[in-house]
Amino acid sequence: MAKFIYNPSLEVNDITVTYNNGHTAIYDASFSLSAGTICALVGVNGSGKSTLFKSIMGFVKPVKGSVTLSGMPVLTALKQNIVSYVPQAEDVDWNFPVLVEDVVMMGRFGHMNFMRIPKKKDKLAVRDALEKVGMTEYSRRQIGELSGGQKKRVFLARSIAQEGQIILLDEPFTGVDVQTELAIMKLLKQMRDEGRLMLVATHNLGSIPDFCDHTVMLNRTILDAGKTADVFTPENLEKTFGGVLRHFTLGGDELHDDDDTRSVRVITDDERPLVLYGNKTQKSAAAKKSSTANKPDADAKITTSKAEAK
Amino acid sequence: MAELFEYLTEPMQYAFMQRALLMAILVGLVCAVFSCFLVLKGWSLMGDAVSHAVLPGIVIAYILAIPLSIGAFIGGLFCAVATGYVKDNSRLKEDAIMGIIFSGMFALGLVIYLKVQPEIHLDHILFGNILGVQAADLWETGIICAATLGLIVVRRHDLLLYCFDQAYARAIGLPVKLIHYALLVALSLTIVASLKAVGVILVIAMLIAPGAIAYLLTNRFSHMLLISSVVAVGSSVAGVFVSFYLDADTGATIILIQTFIFILAFLFAPTSGILRKKIVSQNS
Ligand SMILES: Nc1ncnc2c1ncn2[C@@H]1O[C@H](COP(=O)(O)OP(=O)(O)OP(=O)(O)O)[C@@H](O)[C@H]1O
Ligand SMILES: [Mg+2]
Numbered sequence: 188m189a190k191f192i193y194n195p196s197l198e199v200n201d202i203t204v205t206y207n208n209g210h211t212a213i214y215d216a217s218f219s220l221s222a223g224t225i226c227a228l229v230g231v232n233g234s235g236k237s238t239l240f241k242s243i244m245g246f247v248k249p250v251k252g253s254v255t256l257s258g259m260p261v262l263t264a265l266k267q268n269i270v271s272y273v274p275q276a277e278d279v280d281w282n283f284p285v286l287v288e289d290v291v292m293m294g295r296f297g298h299m300n301f302m303r304i305p306k307k308k309d310k311l312a313v314r315d316a317l318e319k320v321g322m323t324e325y326s327r328r329q330i331g332e333l334s335g336g337q338k339k340r341v342f343l344a345r346s347i348a349q350e351g352q353i354i355l356l357d358e359p360f361t362g363v364d365v366q367t368e369l370a371i372m373k374l375l376k377q378m379r380d381e382g383r384l385m386l387v388a389t390h391n392l393g394s395i396p397d398f399c400d401h402t403v404m405l406n407r408t409i410l411d412a413g414k415t416a417d418v419f420t421p422e423n424l425e426k427t428f429g430g431v432l433r434h435f436t437l438g439g440d441e442l443h444d445d446d447d448t449r450s451v452r453v454i455t456d457d458e459r460p461l462v463l464y465g466n467k468t469q470k471s472a473a474a475k476k477s478s479t480a481n482k483p484d485a486d487a488k489i490t491t492s493k494a495e496a497k
Numbered sequence: 498m499a500e501l502f503e504y505l506t507e508p509m510q511y512a513f514m515q516r517a518l519l520m521a522i523l524v525g526l527v528c529a530v531f532s533c534f535l536v537l538k539g540w541s542l543m544g545d546a547v548s549h550a551v552l553p554g555i556v557i558a559y560i561l562a563i564p565l566s567i568g569a570f571i572g573g574l575f576c577a578v579a580t581g582y583v584k585d586n587s588r589l590k591e592d593a594i595m596g597i598i599f600s601g602m603f604a605l606g607l608v609i610y611l612k613v614q615p616e617i618h619l620d621h622i623l624f625g626n627i628l629g630v631q632a633a634d635l636w637e638t639g640i641i642c643a644a645t646l647g648l649i650v651v652r653r654h655d656l657l658l659y660c661f662d663q664a665y666a667r668a669i670g671l672p673v674k675l676i677h678y679a680l681l682v683a684l685s686l687t688i689v690a691s692l693k694a695v696g697v698i699l700v701i702a703m704l705i706a707p708g709a710i711a712y713l714l715t716n717r718f719s720h721m722l723l724i725s726s727v728v729a730v731g732s733s734v735a736g737v738f739v740s741f742y743l744d745a746d747t748g749a750t751i752i753l754i755q756t757f758i759f760i761l762a763f764l765f766a767p768t769s770g771i772l773r774k775k776i777v778s779q780n781s
Contacts, residue, residue, distance in 0.1 A: 244668060266670035279662045283537060284716050293658050297669045303654035329716040349669070 195257050195269065195352035195384040196221050197243070202252030204235070204242050211407075212238040216252075218403050218412040220386065225379050227395045227415065228388040230405035231428055236388040237275050239405065240357050243386075244272050256353055264353075268297030271351030273342050275358050275388075281331035287341050288326040291316055294348035316348040319374055321367065336363045343371065347378075354378065354385045361390070372398045392455060395419060424454055508741040516635055517627045517747060521733035523635075524694045524703065525751070527642040529729030530649050531687050532708030533721050534680065538660045542592050543577065544704040546599035547681075548688045548697050550576030552606030555622060559615045566637060566689050573685035576602055581677075625696035625748045627737075634693050641690035645683045656680065657718055695748040703729070706755040713759075713766040728758055 198219040205211045213235040220226050228236050241247045243254050245261035256264035264270055271294070294316070295309040305313075317323045320340040325333060333341065339362060346354060360368050368391075375385055376398055387399065395402060395415060402418045404410040404427040411418045411426075508514045535544050554572020558565045576599050583594045610619060621629070649656065659666045659676045667673050691700045711724035736751030743750070764772045 246664065246667065262670075265668060268669055270668065272665075272668045274664060277662070278664060280537070280539075283661050284712065284718050284721055285657075285661060286717065289718070290661075293662070293665065296654065296658065296671075302651060345665075 194222050195382070196255075197257075197353060197384055197386065198255040199239070199243065200253045200255065202242060202249035202254065204238055204247055205250050206238075206247070213242070213249075213405075214408050216405070216409045218409055220384055220401060222384055223379055223382045224401050225375055225385045225387060225399045226401035226403060227399035227419075228386055228403050228405060229390070229392065229395070229427060234406045234427075236405060237357055240272065240274070240355050240386075240388065243355060244270070268349065269352040270355065271346035271349045271353070272355040273339075273346050273357065273359060275361075277338065277342055279330075281338075283330060285330050286326070287322060287328050287330060287333070288313055288317070290330055290341055291326075291344045291348050294345035297349065312348045312350070313344075316344040319347060319370075320344045321370060336367065339363055340367060347374070352383055354383060356385065356387045358388050358390070360394075368394075392424070421452070421454065504742075505738065508738060513628055513630070514737070514741065516630045516632070518734065518737045520627055520630045520635060520638060520694050521737050521747070521751060522730055523638050523642045524691045525707075525729035525733035526726055527645050527687050528691060528700070528703035529707040529725040530646060530722060531684065532704050532706070532729075533711060533718070533725050534649070534656060534660060534708075535684075535704055536708035536712050537657075538680075540684075541701075541705050542595055543580075543681075544684065544688070545701045546576050546580065546595040547573040547685055548700045548704075549599040550602040551685075551688060551692065552622060552697060553602050553609060554606075555617070556606050556609045556613060556615065559617065560609075560613060565617070566692075569689045569692060570685050572602065572606075573688055574682060577681040577685065578678075581681075621696065622692070623696045623698050624746070625692065625694050625699060627694045627747045630693055638690045638693065641686050645687055645690075648679070648683060653718075653722070695751070699748050699752055702752040702755060706752070706759055707732075710755070710759050710762045713762045713769055728755065732758065 196219065199217055201215055201217045202213060203211065203215060204213040216235075216239065228239065230236050238247065242249050243256070243261070245254075245265065254261055256270060257267075259267070291313045292305060292309065295305060295312055296303055298309060298312075299305060314323070314326075317326050320343055322337065322340050322344060325337060325341075330338070330341065339359065343356075343359060346356075359371060363371070372394065375387070379385065379400075386403075389395070396419060399415050401413065402415045403412040404418065404423055406427055411423050509518070535541055551569035551572045554568040554570070554575075555565050556568075557572075558568020561568075576595075579598050580591065580595050583589070583598070584591050587594070618626075620626075655666070655671055656676065659671065659673060659680075663673055666676070687704070688700055691703060695703055707725040707729040708721070710728050711721040714724055715721050732751050732754040736754050737747055739745070739754070740747040740750035762770070764770050766773060
């Protein structure tokens with residue numbers, strides 16, 4: 188099978204989503220993405236990120252507007268096996284009698300005949316995907332016998348094995364250690380270079396400029412969307428997160444003794460950064476994930492908990 | 498040795514015992530394969546509900562003079578579909594809805610039964626009459642079993658994915674609604690096929706025990722299917738012979754044997770058995 192028969196694209200066309208209880212989670216939302224992109228989706232809790240994913244997947248029907256995937260309506264696109272989706276939380280029975288490799292093999296079903304008998308290339312794809320997320324040695328474990336982060340990696344491996352053109356990841360980094368996070372980002376960049384389209388919801392603001400070329404800001408409707416360089420501005424972040432955002436500024440006079448008036452700003456959503464100046468932890472930024480931060484060097488200026496990603 | 502051989506051949510001199518044995522094996526096998534899905538999907542109560550709901554179907558079919566199996570099938574399927582409908586349109590949990598619908602239908606069946614007084618024994622509907630099985634019944638059951646087994650064995654991977662992760666099944670474009678209803682139809686058919694052998698009340702044991710036993714013994718689905726089938730067919734064969742010599746009810750004997758195996762599995766299963774755990778913790 189040719190690897191890229193499609194030129195993946197994603198178009199969200201003026202959608203409004205109302206849940207059964209009458210709550211309108213998203214209104215009048217529009218944006219579009221094209222091939223070879225990693226797009227960040229940011230917004231506060233309850234801003235509708237997961238809802239947006241669910242409507243792109245056709246799990247909830249918009250009351251207004253439409254979604255097109257590679258120019259096709261959602262159901263048609265899903266049948267073509269071009270979309271992979273890793274939800275925020277897997278709603279599965281962890282006692283199910285399936286091994287890690289069985290779960291990843293499910294990602295290959297769309298490439299198999301109707302009896303779902305794996306061929307050599309399917310087995311290779313499974314092995315490859317497990318290796319990419321560093322779960323090879325766990326491949327024969329029962330799915331429930333894993334830690335939370337390992338479970339996440341398995342489901343990511345399943346979507347990699349699927350070789351989808353459009354990949355939707357709902358908070359893939361929560362509960363995942365820094366090393367794995369870096370590995371996943373590298374993987375995503377690789378897939379971008381292969382021409383795939385990825386939409387990634389994340390609260391991990393610090394790493395967005397590193398690996399996302401586009402950003403969509405959401406708060407029940409699209410506040411701004413476009414190239415990260417244009418959209419990912421302090422003003423926009425302020426608008427998206429309002430007072431919720433943790434804000435922390437170190438003025439020039441506190442920082443150094445010369446006349447440099449520039450200040451250091453640390454903006455964060457849910458994951459508190461560890462801010463260090465010299466060897467002192469700054470008061471307002473007590474570390475929640477201090478274990479993930481590097482030990483401060485003597486000459487360290489600033490270390491955020493996720494700044495190693497750079 | 499010769500004595501044992503005689504023990505096995507003696508019952509088989511009777512044609513009705515031959516038919517009973519064949520029926521027990523057929524029903525055991527199809528129920529066993531199905532039970533793996535029921536146990537994993539958490540649909541055990543669904544089996545109970547559908548089996549009870551066939552009673553009004555049978556009685557009404559009797560009044561309308563259409564084949565009883567068709568009435569039973571419609572009754573069972575109606576219960577399953579109605580449950581899904583009410584669930585989608587209310588905030589009640591599925592088990593509560595099922596409880597109401599199937600007991601309501603069962604009660605309706607009883608009321609009509611006593612009014613109409615059909616010549617089928619209520620006992621035979623409730624507990625089966627495997628020794629009274631006719632060649633035509635065997636054919637009917639055989640065809641239903643073959644169809645259900647064929648469907649399940651060929652599509653088992655998709656069914657497994659559906660039970661494990663419905664959202665992903667939908668995400669890769671599997672027709673989840675169709676799979677859902679296909680499973681319900683197959684469940685109703687399986688129950689109808691088993692009625693003559695074990696009846697409305699006992700079929701539920703056949704539909705849960707083998708899968709539950711296998712679930713305790715393995716972490717792989719393919720092994721689960723295999724263990725479940727072996728357990729069920731073994732219990733069926735043993736049950737037919739044992740009941741012959743004890744002069745006991747055949748359906749009940751089969752189920753007692755399954756229950757006994759379940760207790761053994763519960764105690765001695767390789768990783769989850771409670772005795773096994775005790776031994777391991779003492780040794781360490
Ligand atoms: N099944 C549902 N029924 C009714 N309302 C819902 C449902 N799911 C979500 N909501 C509501 O819709 C809004 C958006 O929820 P959503 O899950 O999309 O938020 P999110 O941006 O993904 O948040 P988070 O960052 O916490 O994951 C919330 O106000 C939530 O309460
Ligand atoms: Mg969410």
